[in-house]
Amino acid sequence: MSVTANISPSKAVDRVAVRSWKLPILFGLLALFAVVVFVVLGPSGQATFRISQEGDAWQVPDLAVPAKVFGVVVAILCVLLAARAYQQMRNGGRIDNWVSMTFTVAFVVGLLVWIIGGTKTQNITLVGLFTGAMLITTPLVFGSLSGVLCERSGVVNIAIEGQLLAGAFTASLVSSITHNAYAGLFAAAVAGVLVSFLLAAFSIKYVVNQIIVGVVLNVLVSGLTGFLFEKIMKIKVDGATIYNQPAQLPDLPIPLLSQIPVIGPTLFRQSIIGYLMLVLVAGIWFGLFRTRWGLRIRAVGEHPKAADTVGINVNRTRFLNVLAGGAVAGVGGAYFTLVAVSSFSKDMTGGLGFIALAALIFGRWNPIGAALAALLFGVAGNLQSILSLAGTPIDGQFLAMLPYALTILAVSGFVGKSRAPAADGEPYIKG
Template sequence: MSVVAKAAPSKLADRVAIRSWRTPMLLAVLALVAVVLFVILGPEGHATFRISQDNDTWQVPNLVLPAKAFGVVASLVLMGLAVLAWVQLKQQARVAKWVTMAFAVVFVIALMVWIIGGTKTQNITLVGLFAGAMLITTPLVFGSLSGVLCERSGVVNIAIEGQLLAGAFTAALVASITQNAFAGLFAAAVAGMLVSFLLAAFSIKYVVNQIIVGVVLNVLVSGLTGFLFEKIMKTKVDGVAIYNQPVHLPDLPIPFLSQIPVLGPMLFRQSIIGYFMMVLVVALWFGLFRTRWGLRIRAVGEHPMAADTVGINVNRTRFLNVMAGGAVAGVGGAYFTLVAVSSFSKDMTGGLGFIALAALIFGRWNPIGAALAALLFGVAGNLQSILSLAGTPIDGQFLAMLPYALTILAVSGFVGKSRAPAADGDPYIKG
């Protein structure tokens, strides 16, 4: 009797399971788009991917793919995955994650082959694509991790742009004065924390709308750094802007690992900031999902009243997380002036703080997911520049738009649920 009683709810759940046909419909539409682009409009040339550089110890032959034939095969695979999604939803009331992930990977690769096959040069260097993408990806990852720390505890951090910009300015100024890059790096973290202090004080203590505070801080930091840039950094002595000549952080290639094709230049020829970024992604993921500290933070972000009843100081936890997020974003800002450019210019972050927010949402408030989303944005941004030089017929602005379109699809639920922490953005007033 007990077995029947236990089995009945399961069968009832199967009968009343709500099926969302959005994902299969989206995959079917994209499969038809693939047939039109990759088969009907597919170029007749070849797409050549250069895997090794001339000075690499390990030389790997170029990967040459016939654009038209590859488009046909990819379209068949995409159509098969779309049909499989329909079958899975009908039989199991859900689509397996590996189906959507495989569909996305095949579609992106086929799109690259289609684009490159239609360019004048018909080749692209993967090393240059991914290594160059890290110049965009690194500050994006720091910005998105800052958002993870804040929003997992229930505070919306719109001020990431201001924190990155403050870190970039302070790192350049302090490193120029002291001629010590590590002093500039420390000062950048402090600058990010100062911006975060204002965000935490107004949004947590004085219960001001978090979105408004973040926007105001972005405008404030932009105006302040622009003013100080004109008044201080442009000051010249003997024709040299001595306050805008920061010491450069060198790359630290790891022996053997840095010689691995593609992955070596991308991951193992980084500055100390780049290595710190990779360690921080893993450490923050482990801390949030495998430690008591992370459980307390997630409890504060999901149900602050329940967290308060078990003795967790909700507002103090949020305050500390916002401060830590500011330090992380400040270090990301230092990457601009100590690694990427080695000088400061007005509003040099170029809106990457807002893109970091998009990466945070696309990564579903998970440090690893946010880092992978940031990598997607970085590759798309660098691919836009490379293909523009290669003479592709596709408008570069269209390529830059794709990651944001994917983010909209992710947020709208077409590729699965994307839910922020339940108390994200809600102030907590005890009692």
């Protein structure tokens, strides 16, 4: 009798290591890129990072890094980590998280030093980089959180762009009329709920294709806000557009914390929307993965029929989640007109709702992951502007492309498995 005959099928399956060579291959290609670009084509100057600014609790001296030497170190580290990843995949079928994280951080920092070292000024202010990035990151985080709430319950939310735009328009209009920014903020949440109500009604109750409904809502909101902008917001009284002069939400710096270099101005010198963003990221993550409410939502999004058999009202749960996601996105839209700029303009969201969907996928439908992905997009967008002023020889469009290229890699499985909830986009009909 053969030895394998005594092994149960389940144990035999456990002994088979499923190896995916995508990540080691990716690390190898990036390591080769680091050798060629950081070492062979590396700039000879220094990359200077300004850490502190006036008003910080303590002053940290500028960090000057020799670009060529640093590039050599990073290239060697990337080659060693790529070899380690190959060895681990060959021996055990999996790569340790510390290898992936270390490689990613080293490569990104090396790329940044290489870019800064090649500019005319050869310096960058980290505070300006991250505080400017928050202007893009904040609405992206709200949009991606809206997507998390909807898609975790099984509804694809393509209408994030429309929800953001409706929130921005309503916040500006109501704040201009009432001269109260908080009234505009509340109205923005209501506007987001109204858009999401249409999404929920058509996709859940009337079982219309969710993708089509989302696209139609985006076009509807764009046309409606554009029409109302021309007919209402452009009305002038005594030479002023009184319906497009919203009150602004003030910054609320937290004592001591706001004076920490880099982190303070970025996270602790925000408006109420900025602080609400941090609370929602932590709160939604805790709710989804640590509470009964979150368990029910994930059950509805993964296996609605099983959830129904244990007494969970699938469609009601989905409906409420879509409405909650609309409120979150509406608040994110208010950031445009109550914080970032002082008036509304047609289609001012500029497609950030679709970028929020990319952040949602990149973050693997996890609130924290989506927020970090949104930060990556925000930093890349602001870095493009800063480096264009600093005189970098690299085309700014190339820098703007990088986050999207990473998203494609994430979706294709090169940086780990990315899987949407099993019932995402599938209507549930009881019976």
